[in-house]
Amino acid sequence: MNKLLFLILGLMVQAIAGACVPELPQGANKKIQTIVTPSYALSFMTVPETVKVGESFSIDWAVCVSDRSVSELRSVSVDAFMPEHNHGMNDKPTIIDKGHGLYHADGLMFHMSGQWDYIFILRTESSVARLSKKVWLK
Numbered sequence: 538m539n540k541l542l543f544l545i546l547g548l549m550v551q552a553i554a555g556a557c558v559p560e561l562p563q564g565a566n567k568k569i570q571t572i573v574t575p576s577y578a579l580s581f582m583t584v585p586e587t588v589k590v591g592e593s594f595s596i597d598w599a600v601c602v603s604d605r606s607v608s609e610l611r612s613v614s615v616d617a618f619m620p621e622h623n624h625g626m627n628d629k630p631t632i633i634d635k636g637h638g639l640y641h642a643d644g645l646m647f648h649m650s651g652q653w654d655y656i657f658i659l660r661t662e663s664s665v666a667r668l669s670k671k672v673w674l675k
Contacts, residue, residue, distance in 0.1 A: 559599035559638060572657070572668040576603055579657055579668050590650050590674050596630075596642045600659060612660045615642045617653045650674045 559580045561569060568586045572579045581598035588594045596615055614632060618625045630642040647653050657668045 557601040557603040559601045561597055561599045562639070570670055572670050574666065574668060577601070577659060577666055577668060578603070579659075581655070581657075581670075588647060588672070588674065590647055593644060593646045596645060596655075598640050598642075598657065600638050600640070600657070609661050610638075610659055611662055612658075613640055614658045615640075615645070616656045616658070617645065617647065618656055619649065619651060619653050621651055622649070647674050 557578045559571075559578050561580055561582060569580050569582045572581075577600060579598055579600045581596055584595040584597065598615070600610070600613065602609065613634070615630060616625055626646060627648055628644055628646065630644040633641045633643075635641060651674065653672050653674060655670045655672060659666045659668065
C-alpha cells in the first residue's frame with residue numbers, strides 16, 4: 538500500500554512540477570515530506586525522523602527546478618518560524634551543498650512547542666522563492 542501511495546504521489550508531483558521530481562537518497566527514514574510549486578519541487582526528511590522540542594535535528598532535502606537547471610540556484614537555505622509568537626529558531630543551521638540538488642542542514646532546534654513553519658529559500662540570479670511547510674510540536 539505504501540509503495541502505491543508513493544508512486545501516486547510521485548506521479549502527481551511530476552505532473553504538477555513539469556517532470557521535476559526530487560529524489561532523496563534511500564535511507565532508514567521513510568517520512569518524506571514534499572512541497573510543490575509551479576517552478577520547484579522539494580522533498581525533505583528530518584534526522585531523527587521524529588523531531589522533539591529542545592532537541593537538535595538535521596534536515597536532508599532535494600530540490601528540482603521545472604523550467605531551468607538546478608545549477609542556476611545561487612543559494613539555498615532552510616529556517617523555521619513560529620507564526621504565533623513571531624520569531625524563528627535561536628540558531629542558524631549549517632548547510633552543506635551535496636551537489637545535484639541535494640542538501641543537508643545541521644543545527645536546527647525547535648525550542649518551544651506549537652506550530653512551526655519550515656521555510657526553504659531558493660535564490661537564483663533573478664528570483665527568490667520561499668517554500669514552506671507547517672509542523673506541530675507538542
